[in-house]
Amino acid sequence: MLSRKQHLEAVKQKASAGFEWDLIVIGGGATGLGSAVDAASRGLSVLLVEANDFAKGTSSRATKLAHGGVRYLAQGNFSLVREALEERGRMLMNAPNLVKPLAFVIPVSSWFQKMFYWIGLKMYDLLAGKLSVGPTRTMDRQSVIQAVPTIRQDKLGGGVRYFDAQFDDARLAVALMKTVFKLGGVALNYLPVVGFDKESGKITGVKVRDAFTAHEMSLKARAVINATGVWVDELRQLDNPAAKPMLSPSQGVHVVVDQHFYPAQDALLVPKTSDGRVLFVVPWLGKTLIGTTDTPRQDAPFEPNALPGEVAFILTTAGQYLATAPTLADVRSVFVGLRPLVKQGGAGDTKSISREHTIATADSGLITITGGKWTTYRSMAEEVVNLVCRQLALRNKPSRTRMLRLEDDLPNRNPEARLHPRLQLTQAEISQAVLEEMAMTIEDVLARRSRALFLDSAAALDCLFSVRATLQDELGWSDAELDRQEMQFRALAAQYGV
Template sequence: MLSRKKHLEVLKARAHEEYEWDVIVIGGGATGLGSAVDAASRGLKVLLLEGHDFAKGTSSRATKLAHGGVRYLAQGNFSLVREALEERGRMLLNAPNLVKPLAFVIPVRNVFQKLFYWFGLKLYDLLAGKLGVGPTTLMKKNEVLRTVPTISQHKLHGGVRYFDAQFDDARLAIALMKTLHKLGGMAINYVPVTGFVKVGEKITAVQARDVFSGECFTFRSKAVINATGVWVDEIRQMDSAEAKPMLSPSQGVHVVVDEHFYPAKEALLVPKTSDGRVLFVVPWQGKTLIGTTDTPRADAPWEPDALPEEVDFILNTAALYLAKAPTRADVRSVFVGLRPLVNAGGEKQNTKSISREHTVITAASGLVTITGGKWTTYRSMAEEVVDLVCEQQGWLNKPTRTRHMRLEDDLPMRKPGSAIHENLVLNEAEIAQAVLEEMAVTIEDVLARRSRALFLDSAAALACMNEVRFVLQNELRLSDEELDRQEDEFRKLVAQYSLAGV
């Protein structure tokens, strides 16, 4: 059983014994979890420290797509596309219960557009090679209408169908966490890093604190990987006050509406919106997910707000392609993710021009930082950074085993019991499973990431709060004061995920 309480007890004992880890990974998102799994697969002693919950930040707020990047294909960045397509194929093979093929329809308005996109996506298929998902095909107008019955017929000439894959980002993060533990590594949430211990200029230990008890720990380690996404600069500056920021974050907004606006099994891709990006309309868990935007930010809050103009842009663009377009009143949830865009030049740029390729740097202290990239390439990024650490430490003959390694990707078993809300498939037994077997410790953990209730229907998630509180109190013996605090925090979060004030 993956109970946080039991793992914390083991960690306390090891901290007191001055146990030395081979690698400590800071950050429990896609890159951090992937790096920890990769290191553990090589037989290294690995500890992952997450200051909030696993996938709390960007890694639970993606468009839920494993893809090569059609936009990068248009930019001629073939090497990035080829790598991402290979990793998409590995995700499908290594986590088949969580990652599924998904067809996409691109509506076109003339023969030139149809041939242009067909040719480009045939190249996409070619770059995927043996790990391709399905062939790109031309679609007549009638076939598009049968596939996407709610599409607008205005200027519709036909379409092009191609294939990528879809997954549940937060659930894949939990699968990685479970895989890490099976490999003999450890991961703990709600233990933020507070500082480093150094001998000379080299880091020899990591200082951390348990959020709930306030207890402080020192964990010795031979190597430390900073994989905190858009927050890597905070850890780098904790290591050295002279560290210059390396990121220019941007945010992407997604809105979720009911399925009847888009009752199709295949997704819709608008290849070029008015801001030069692409827009996805994707069926997801009985709802419709529409996104995304690209807005530069000067800061990196844990809970960024959607701007009114971002929501309007998404709804207005969707209205050009859907016969019955959703309005603000139809939005069930709105969520915002921050992209860790690497700004190598040190100057602010247009975020569409900043590379999403990842960057790995090593500080004088030995702190290795990895950032950038996307969910699809999490595994190859992890392999690269752990290869570097092994080289630096002189650990020979320790190859990765993750390329063909099946993840602990079993979906939560459908437990017997009636759903606690008519708009959600969630019951009390599943809440208990999240707490006892998946290290959930807050109302938000359960309703945002172990289940996706908050992302699917924020009002329904709020209505489930008391049932989650009851299970947390029963299983974890949390105090009334702590549960009241969690309730207050969750209410604020629900307000952000609804359109109140946006």
């Protein structure tokens, strides 16, 4: 059993005894979890604290693709593409249960288009080198129809097929969390940082508050990493109110519909939409995932809403390529992720901002890492922990994550024991989430340990009472606490619906 209560109590005892961690990582998304795994793999004493749940923010709301970035190749950013393709290969090797190769079909209307994309994607293959997933090939018209039976056939002149990979982002975050513990580190959710302890202007630790009990304590650390994604500026300003924002957040909306709209094993890539982005139509966990948008935001809410027109844009664009166009009534779920894009000279168009990451050290010693994307989480983590080791004069502590197998056990799914006909969720999966994966709330189970909310928000609501009963039996939550969680989840499910 992976018990938050027991590990939190152990941390409290260490704090009372004046224990000093080598490293405290703030943020339980891809970058924070990756950094904690990397540090623990080197033998550092490491504690990760997350204000909400692991992968609560951006890291559970991706397009579920581990990719080098075909669009970045078109922008000429070869170094980013090469790094991402190498890391894609490592994800496939290190978490083979959670990351799988996926073929993509690009439909074309002319021979010129076919050659244009084939040449570009052959370069993509070359940049991947020995870690290539599969070869790029041209397709005639009939081959495209065979691969994508529901594609619109008017103006279809053939296509190009290339390979990337697919993964479940929230499940990979859980795998990273478990790996932290396996390596001797500690990761705790629902433990927000509310302040910093300092001596002579330098950070010596963090003040945290238990989200469930409001108990506060100070935790000593030799180094602190701020890996809070789109919220890094809030933490930087908690350290220094005069810190200037470094992010230009944008949001990406995803729409989920039933599988019959796209009963294919290969994904579909629309290479250029009317707003200059790419659009993916991807088979995912028995549903069809369509996205995404790129809309600048001035704020960074924990639960961003799709803005007016974003869902309509996705459905309209998908309808230009699918024989049966999904409508608003067909949408099972809508989810929105925020991208932590690093500002570049006041660029107003977030599509043009690089997805590369940035590491910055404040005068207080607070190390901030932000930007990047899921695919490069491991290399980002290695780079920032290298910096920590240099600053702490820790020599002979190399990263061991390049070939580190993650704790990527899959949830227990028996098709005959499903709780809802439109979901794969079982009672065994709920129990596993609570007992072995540190799920603390109804939302944790239905949004991230399973993906029920993301796949079908109405069906997820129908499973609420099974989750509630398990939480009460295993964690001893009171009726009042579970009433609070239920109210929050019902509001969230309404937001994910249309």
